[in-house]
Amino acid sequence: MRELSFEGTTVRFGTGRSALTAVDGVDLVVPQGQVVGLVGESGSGKSTLAKAAVGLVPTSGGEVRLDGTPLRTRRDRRKLQMVFQDPHASLDPRMTIGESIAEALPGRRRRAARSAEVARLLELVGLDPARARSLPSGMSGGQRQRVALARALAAEPEVVLADEITSALDVSVQGSVLNLVRDLQRELGLTILFISHNLSVVRYVSDVIAVMYLGRIVEAGPADAVLSAPKHPYTRTLLDAAPAFGVALDDPVPADDARLDTEAPSPHDPPPGCRFHRRCPIGPLTRPERTICAETDPQPGAADRPHRAACHFAAEILEVPAR
Numbered sequence: 001m002r003e004l005s006f007e008g009t010t011v012r013f014g015t016g017r018s019a020l021t022a023v024d025g026v027d028l029v030v031p032q033g034q035v036v037g038l039v040g041e042s043g044s045g046k047s048t049l050a051k052a053a054v055g056l057v058p059t060s061g062g063e064v065r066l067d068g069t070p071l072r073t074r075r076d077r078r079k080l081q082m083v084f085q086d087p088h089a090s091l092d093p094r095m096t097i098g099e100s101i102a103e104a105l106p107g108r109r110r111r112a113a114r115s116a117e118v119a120r121l122l123e124l125v126g127l128d129p130a131r132a133r134s135l136p137s138g139m140s141g142g143q144r145q146r147v148a149l150a151r152a153l154a155a156e157p158e159v160v161l162a163d164e165i166t167s168a169l170d171v172s173v174q175g176s177v178l179n180l181v182r183d184l185q186r187e188l189g190l191t192i193l194f195i196s197h198n199l200s201v202v203r204y205v206s207d208v209i210a211v212m213y214l215g216r217i218v219e220a221g222p223a224d225a226v227l228s229a230p231k232h233p234y235t236r237t238l239l240d241a242a243p244a245f246g247v248a249l250d251d252p253v254p255a256d257d258a259r260l261d262t263e264a265p266s267p268h269d270p271p272p273g274c275r276f277h278r279r280c281p282i283g284p285l286t287r288p289e290r291t292i293c294a295e296t297d298p299q300p301g302a303a304d305r306p307h308r309a310a311c312h313f314a315a316e317i318l319e320v321p322a323r
């Protein structure tokens with residue numbers, strides 16, 4: 001079993017007036033062999049959560065576990081690999097593609113065995129093994145992102161954390177990279193945390209969708225349930241802004257769908273009560289009698305509940321059918 005779980009995971013940055021809680025007590029399970037899509041606006045804490053799992057930022061509270069065992073050391077985390085948005089930054093421009101991938105292979109092996117493994121990995125991500133001799137500068141953004149995936153897979157991970165891996169790509173190639181993620185997950189049985197601010201992207205690949213807002217998971221559940229019967233008004237707002245369902249994977253992915261009219265509040269000074277109440281379409285903005293939203297922090301329910309949402313009026317959202 002390879003299950004990644006966050007349990008009250010908290011990450012704070014800075015001190016004094018510049019202090020902020022980027023990830024605030026997150027409970028989330030990424031089950032073995034599934035893709036959990038993590039969606040939310042820029043600044044909601046998605047990247048920080050993934051970085052906390054791989055040890056790139058220290059946690060200030062809670063645990064990150066693999067199969068129930070807390071991840072504390074580099075050795076504990078060797079089965080986790082993160083892939084980032086910008087393949088330029090993750091590939092050394094002076095190294096050939098083959099060298100970059102070979103560098104990530106675990107253990108020592110003979111030159112011929114290394115080359116064979118690099119060729120296998122390039123094929124696995126849909127690239128011609130002859131590209132091993134290319135430099136990153138000779139490749140397109142989509143090809144470079146495939147190389148970044150091959151490099152991550154070279155380390156023989158069981159959990160992959162993919163952070164906005166299609167966001168820097170041309171809209172026309174995003175679909176093929178998403179297809180590749182899905183194929184790799186099925187073929188290798190990977191457990192994947194797939195991060196994107198774009199709900200249209202997340203829904204192509206995810207078994208489970210978790211929605212993050214100002215450092216918290218506000219809704220999580222099976223992708224179908226979250227998309228067809230969202231329980232949180234924030235998810236509902238994201239869905240209403242997203243293009244309709246039924247878009248084929250080969251169609252271009254719309255650039256940006258997760259936009260609200262007003263700016264997200266600052267994590268330096270989160271609102272009291274429900275963090276979404278000042279933007280919420282069913283909160284005190286439209287129904288002043290709903291003072292509870294500004295006073296009491298709604299609890300999302302236990303992480304093992306199949307579909308949970310942190311909203312005092314979650315039941316009401318269901319009354320309006322989603323598209």
Ligand SMILES: Nc1ncnc2c1ncn2[C@@H]1O[C@H](COP(=O)(O)OP(=O)(O)OP(=O)(O)O)[C@@H](O)[C@H]1O
Binds near residue numbers: 164
């Ligand atoms: N190293 C850091 N030091 C201080 N603040 C940070 C640091 N990294 C992130 N933050 C802050 O933490 C909050 C969450 O950032 P994070 O990058 O995790 O969000 P995100 O949802 O991934 O958004 P984006 O897609 O824009 O990266 C933001 O307010 C950000 O400014």
